[in-house]
Amino acid sequence: MTDSTLVLTAHVGDFVWRAAGAIALANSRGQRVVIGCMSFGERGESASLWRKGYTLDQVKAHRREEAEQAAKVLGAEVRFFDANDYPLVETPALLQGLIDLYREVQPSVVLTHAPADPYNGDHAFAHQIALKARVLAQAPGVEGPGEVIGAPPVFCFEPHQPEQCGFVPDVLLDVSEVWERKREAMEILAAQKHLHAYYTELGARRGLQAARNSGPNLGLPNETRAEAYMRIYPQVTRELS
Amino acid sequence: MTDSTLVLTAHVGDFVWRAAGAIALANSRGQRVVIGCMSFGERGESASLWRKGYTLDQVKAHRREEAEQAAKVLGAEVRFFDANDYPLVETPALLQGLIDLYREVQPSVVLTHAPADPYNGDHAFAHQIALKARVLAQAPGVEGPGEVIGAPPVFCFEPHQPEQCGFVPDVLLDVSEVWERKREAMEILAAQKHLHAYYTELGARRGLQAARNSGPNLGLPNETRAEAYMRIYPQVTRELS
Amino acid sequence: MTDSTLVLTAHVGDFVWRAAGAIALANSRGQRVVIGCMSFGERGESASLWRKGYTLDQVKAHRREEAEQAAKVLGAEVRFFDANDYPLVETPALLQGLIDLYREVQPSVVLTHAPADPYNGDHAFAHQIALKARVLAQAPGVEGPGEVIGAPPVFCFEPHQPEQCGFVPDVLLDVSEVWERKREAMEILAAQKHLHAYYTELGARRGLQAARNSGPNLGLPNETRAEAYMRIYPQVTRELS
Amino acid sequence: MTDSTLVLTAHVGDFVWRAAGAIALANSRGQRVVIGCMSFGERGESASLWRKGYTLDQVKAHRREEAEQAAKVLGAEVRFFDANDYPLVETPALLQGLIDLYREVQPSVVLTHAPADPYNGDHAFAHQIALKARVLAQAPGVEGPGEVIGAPPVFCFEPHQPEQCGFVPDVLLDVSEVWERKREAMEILAAQKHLHAYYTELGARRGLQAARNSGPNLGLPNETRAEAYMRIYPQVTRELS
């Protein structure tokens, strides 16, 4: 059985800025990666397109294309729920769609937003519904195609202003070997150009932190590139390291 | 270079009840394991010996022998600082002794007590001085034999009443394959017999929790035996799992 | 005026595993105890019945009968809201039904779920709506039969994986004298047999903890059986103990 | 066996402002109450005496006399450790004195300061050493006269600026029936006259809060007078209320 990673995001841009390294890394090791974007980020994260006079449909189409290109660069499949953002709200269709996706993908790892974000309520909502759908997908009594899932660990990716979101990294993932692919994916997101420098610097900063916190065995160099994550459930392991 | 594990405890019994699984597991994989016991637990954790009329020296000798036997069963070396318990307090000799031990062992993993324990102040103290000595052992300006150490991860083992100590497990370590050796080590501690049943049950309970939280890849069975730990520093890794 | 206890749960099994001791104890002292089950736990907590091929109606009927038998053993009345589980969601009927039940029972004590449970969203939801209905039932301007209620204390019972749910016991209730009735009630729940051993051990473990934390006056023995609770509002008392 | 209450404070005034109600209440029920004052509050809480030109010895004598009078009004014994305040620090004599007092009094209830106070470090210190001595007094291996003690519950009284000290009341103690004695004791403390109005108002405010949080059974009136406390260990009880 092959491993697979499921990434659930509020908006199309989120998987690029926050988790492209983890995605490319999983892909580079032969895993299947499926990204579920709950909305296109059409209202809340496309200001530059609105300022150009795009219509709603044009904004969506543009963001969709960007997401598809970025996913391709990272070696991932992408699904769109088109559930409307700002505010993203729960509908029966969205919830069932997520349950079905869990059962289809049978993920061994789940990535999604952190629990709180006072700068963007859609992120907190996406976290909640991603966890809710995961629990529902585990129950034989809940309808849906395919087999129930197991208990995949959940990793929350880093929000834009982590301290104000209660985000404290518990995992620093070394993504140095796929950093070029993250950079390439970021460049596709032309509508949010101001974020490129920020996330490039963040990758280096988390990398330096990873180096400083890596024990003598791992021994990472200062030039490491890393992404930070926060776990929801305890780590289960056969070795302390 | 071989991995090595350094275990720093307040009293001689602590490494058996709380970390024997991790110790035996490291040993079974060819690692060196060194245990530093700051005291013999002579005043605070030897009530049954005092009730038999032992003198202080007899209590210490008895606890020392138990610790040596238990360490042997687990495949570990043990060092005694004999720094007096109840209360265990900081002395220059204890602090320097710990720094020197860090530099001698060059640990890739450190195990010690959790930061708080309202039922036993020695445990909280041992946590503090273990972390303090680790930071000092990293500095070239601090005297002592041998090379400065790197930044080994620190894992806090589970206190006796975890919820009242602010202990929330972030790591569940599968110790099933060495459980028999933990059981054997526990049986050596005749002075604290009432704890055998408790820690046997705890091993099964943490094991079941590990099974419930293990993703489809690890797929642990319900009969797993586990120990719980809490990290002080973020995990640094090359793979999310 | 007689005391009365109101127990509000997400699923039918919850009152047995988590609060049967408190229920039987209240009953043994002549109190009225009313249990309100928001759902039958038909989807989320009846996996063994689904695997046997039961239909939804058969699952519900089966769980209802179990709950009625268990309530009888404990000396309590039980009401069913049949509001569907996995996910349990707010409807005007459920909310009004809970308000009405508060006003009918006029509870002096309320028991319900803890605020968070990342393993089961229904539990967190049940907590929220139980507290919401309690506040609404206090207001003269909110419609419903009977008198407004006072301010009964609320006790949250212990979730299955307490540490991951932020559950820290503030109350340990000695239920030794009714433990046999809890055991008998647990045996009725054939669909969740794997939980019997777990909750039997938990009763002993919380009992030992109660013994260790009981002052010289109460002086509980090590063989105590106890249930753990967490308060939402401060304790109001005429004596420190 | 008679109940007894042990009150451990940093300065002589603390037991009056923060715990006089609990003390008088215990006394009124026939309990022995012993107050241990670690210092006279001579440097930190006697500003008005210094401004009058008193010498250190005069300040101490004055505060001692006030404390003795106040204790008498409340029906309690008082012991003075004269360990110097501002800063109050640990000495072997103070620690052993506290252990001995625990063993002499064999308390069924302990009252002391809360864990943190950024406005007065002596309060936080007194909390720490009071808890440390309690644990040491439980151990047969620790020297001292008398029998080891059991596990009396510990209640922290309310600091002057509770929110900045992390103080959240978990217990509201109805002290209405002894309020006049608290008032009388407060009037004795002439050196801190500005606090009379504050603690009179606090008694009424905590009383109103107690009324609002008391269930239908206790049913306290709005005119209740109360003191707030925070527990260190879980409550152990035979009845939820």
Place this chain on the structure above:
Amino acid sequence: MTDSTLVLTAHVGDFVWRAAGAIALANSRGQRVVIGCMSFGERGESASLWRKGYTLDQVKAHRREEAEQAAKVLGAEVRFFDANDYPLVETPALLQGLIDLYREVQPSVVLTHAPADPYNGDHAFAHQIALKARVLAQAPGVEGPGEVIGAPPVFCFEPHQPEQCGFVPDVLLDVSEVWERKREAMEILAAQKHLHAYYTELGARRGLQAARNSGPNLGLPNETRAEAYMRIYPQVTRELS
């Protein structure tokens, strides 16, 4: 450009008890202040009117008139959303109305409820929707009249039982110079007369606390009157003070 303050409350009374000082102060400095009341507090905070036999419409009319008078005294405009209280719930109309009000007022400061209140769920809801609407009003893609808003700081006012609501003051606002106007506004709220004494005392208590925490520059006297607030976002400033 003139400063303006937007105050968003669950019920009509809230702005008087909790924020009248801040409102009158802003008005006294020439700012525009607009108050948005989500409901009239007709069910949950008008018990005395229901007991007099008022109909729902009469209750609403009465509370509306009080609010208008109080706002006039404080120099503020008031808008009513009439969204029904107990429970106050999200509707598209309420959310859009709040977005529109943000865009109309273009606030430089926002005041609303704190995040949690276990005594009144409407308060926590009002907090959530006030913050949600603020973020939505910032996005060019969200429809509505007028310009998008900037990032005004948000201050949460003090709930009635602050400690049980997790409220820790980070800002103490000196409102001494407008205290008479707060007093006058409070007197208008005849339906909640029991709160006058409480909030008068609170103003003095927070004032004394402000005096004790004011550095030598501000140097506030003990007779200060103050209101407490909690920030959601970090303070941005050009001077530490």
Place this chain on the structure above:
Amino acid sequence: MTDSTLVLTAHVGDFVWRAAGAIALANSRGQRVVIGCMSFGERGESASLWRKGYTLDQVKAHRREEAEQAAKVLGAEVRFFDANDYPLVETPALLQGLIDLYREVQPSVVLTHAPADPYNGDHAFAHQIALKARVLAQAPGVEGPGEVIGAPPVFCFEPHQPEQCGFVPDVLLDVSEVWERKREAMEILAAQKHLHAYYTELGARRGLQAARNSGPNLGLPNETRAEAYMRIYPQVTRELS
């Protein structure tokens, strides 16, 4: 009366990396700024000098000179306590020296380390003793030259790995106008060259965060340079902003 700022640090480098902006800003407004360095950072933060073969005295002399130069660039006075680092411990001389310095400077603002730092125990110690000395310096009964001090606000500067230290910024200070002087001061610290790039980036990042959190009135540009601080006591103010 002129304002004055007192900065208390564990090691000589700390005031440059963490607070140079605040210092230069205060100086630029005509305030007196006094920096108290508890140690030279000779053991813990001078690794490059030890590697060059410097003796202890040479290391201290070198770090002292750097500190004097950096202080001069920032317009501040600097005092050295030479209390030895790694570990920095409390001595009567250090405590009295700090009390005396508080009384001499009569600060209107105090800057020091944050309460916790698992990477450097000296920082946490310096925080504790800085706060302890501040409270002692307020008491007439504590000896020392000069007048007692008032209640200056305390701001904790940002540690190197903020999230692992529990540091959440509550104040973002715009230091753009003095950024060149901070840069110049940083360049003096040749022994810690690897930190220049880090703190340059941090200044830009906190500046961007300040811009994003500044309301419409302050309206900071994205190119702002800022330093982050955390308050120990509530802000006291005459205006919400």
